[in-house]
Amino acid sequence: MFLKEYFGTIYKASKSLLTGMKLTGYYFFHPKEIQTHEYPDNRGTLKMADRFRGEVIMPHDANNEHRCTGCQACEIACPNGTIKIITKQEIQPDGKKKKRIDTFVYHLELCTMCNLCVVACPSDAIVMGQTFEHSVYDKKQLKKVLNKPGSKLMEGVE
Amino acid sequence: MRLLGDDILTEEGEFIINMGPQHPSTHGVLHLKIWLEGETIKRVQPHLGYIHRSIEKMSESLSYRNFIFATSRMDYLSAHMNNEACALAVEQGLEVEVPQRAKVIRTLMAELTRLSSHQLWWGCTGLDLGAVTPFFYAFREREAIMSIMEETCGARLTQNYMVPGGVMADLHPDFQKHTKEVLTQIKDKLHEYDEVLSGNVIFEQRTKGVGFLSKEDAISYGCTGPMARASGVSCDIRKLKPYSAYDQVQFEEILDTGGDCYARYMVRMAEMKQSVSIIEQLIDNIPEGDFQAKTKNVIKLPKGEFYQRVETARGELGVYLVSDGAASPYRIKYRSPNFSNLSALPHMAKGAKIGDLVAIMATIDLVIPDIDR
Structure with a gap:
């Protein structure tokens, strides 16, 4: 047994x-x-999902125009203080003064990609980009200015 | 207790060793101080606080929309359920009716998260007990779920998809198709899990009868989730107090009376099948309509206290929210499942061997950031 x-x-x-x-x-x-996935080798064919949240970017059109009015809704919506908008008064052709953005500072090192700023934006000025290789040698390079030099507000966006 | 010599021998001749805070089998920065006699464990003392980020205090200065993102970083393997608990607590105060579509989406996402979390746990359990291969099989299915998350929510782990009033964005057009593909894949492969690990003689000998936790002890230590259910405690919040769309689906609460590591293992394996069945019931019946209820730009809750419980992959998460009528919470307290589950570890490990401690920790399924918050 x-x-x-x-x-x-x-x-x-x-x-x-x-x-x-x-x-x-x-x-x-x-x-x-x-x-x-053999990652570094497939860089050429690797496509991230459309909604993938890599970093905040501000799309500019062919005339170097963006849609940001400087309302600072994203700055308020951000939980980490990632976004800082510096505004200036710009004199319009008709003589009136209007608020425009001077610099749109984005701290990538503080960002958690929570998408709350993009949801809060009333004029769809910022979107999430699909890039994900953010490593740099100096952390100062992570502080980015999103509006391109010489860019203007798009016509018809208020 | 006075320590002698090199601070490693006590007066009774017990040997003290530290396991962690960077030990591969602790899955994070958990520090265990272990008193040994030979190889038998006399006492275990968990030391916490290595990954404390004061999420509760931080939330007091954030608005009701903003504080939710931080909870993804507590139990990062069930980020959806954590976010859902916070969103439900805020909705309780707002008294908004969440659209039916949002409820179903929330349930679908929570179950997909539970599947991926259990799969990672299964892989890591094998890894801890010396079997490296299961890890790769588990991550094959998990990767498929992660790409669904990436497609619809925009992130793989810290999704921040639940907002007060519903979900952040509508489902991706391909969501149903891809989810069905993943379900077929998982159903095809689940038997492999049993072949490679569940029936394995070495695995059985290392887990059967190890780390016994009785029903009374499970209740008195406040254990929840699969760990308590393996000891025979019925504690599934999805059944006891249904939230979201759990009252519309049929599923079983898995109970086991073994109370040992093997019972905890089998409960989670069976839960995976239940999750697949829940997703199958809902995936073809996603109602049309809004995915988000209309809420004010600045959310202000009325004065009062709100409490919401959800079932995460590890147990019961409670969100206790005190509002003084302002735009940010006065106080938030999270009752996290891992903290209570860890408290039973010293009891279970008493008298066991060092190798058993690894098996016990693997089957508790600890996520350390959830313990410290």
């Missing part, structure tokens, strides 16, 4: 090991079924 149990345990143990080995052996000979 004891011997039967003893050999039964050995049989069950070896069977369980072989079941596992059969599966791992299958994948050993079918390496393509385990999906791994």
Whole structure:
């Protein structure tokens, strides 16, 4: 009786090991079924999802115009103080003074990509970009100015 | 207690070693001080605080829309459920009716998160107990779920998808198609999990009868989630106090009476199947309509206290929110599942061997940032 149990345990143990080995052996000979991305090599074909949140960017059109009115809604919405907007008074052709953005400072090092600023923006001036390789050698390079030099507010955006 | 010699031997001749805070099997910065006699554990003392970021205090200075993002960093493997708990607590105060579509989306996302969390746990359990291969099989399915998250929510881990009133964005047009593909893939591959680990003789011997936690102890230590359910405590918030769309789906609460590491393992394996079934029931019945209820730009809650419980992948998360009528919370307290589950570790590890401690910790499924917050 004891011997039967003893050999039964050995049989069950070896069977369980072989079941596992059969599966791992299958994948050993079918390496393509385990999906791994060879990341730095596939940079050319790698496409991130449209909604992927990599960094905040401000799209400019062909005339170097953006849609940011400087309302600072994103600055208020940001939980970390990532965005700082410096505004200036600009004299319009008709002589009136109007508030325009001077610099749109974005601290990438503080950003958690929570998307709250993009949701808060009333004029769709900022969107999330799909870039994700943000490593730099100096942390000062992570402080970015989003509006391009010489850019203006787009016509019809208030 | 007075320490002798090199501070590693006590007067009774017990040997003190430190496990962590950077030990590979602690899954994070958990520091365990262990009193040993030979290889038998006499006492375990967890030391916390290595990853404390004062999320509760920080939330007091943030608005009701803004504080939710930080909870993704507590239990990062169930970020959706954490966000959902906060959103539900704020909605309780606002008394807004969440659209049906948003409720279903929330439930779908929470179950997908639970699946991915359990898969990571399964891989890591194998890793801790000396089996490296399961980790790769687990991450194959998990990667598919992560790409769904990336597609719809915009991030893989810290999604911040739940907002007060609903969800941040509508589902991606391909969401249903991709989710069905993932479900077929998972259902095809779940039997492999059992073949490679569950039935394995070495795994069984290392987990069966190890780290026993009785039903009474599980209740008195405040354990929740799969850990308490493996000891026979019925504590699934999805069943007891349904939120979101859990009252519209049929699923079983998995209970086991073993109370040991193997029972905890089997409960989670069965929960994966239940999650697949919940997603299957909902994926074809996503109602049309708004994905977000209209809320004011600046949310102000009425004076009072609000409490919301949800079932995360690790147990019950409670959000206790005190409002004084201002635009930011007066006080927030999170009742995190991992903190209570960890408190049972010294009890379970008493008298066990060092190798068993690793098995016990693996099956508690600790996420350290959730303990410290």
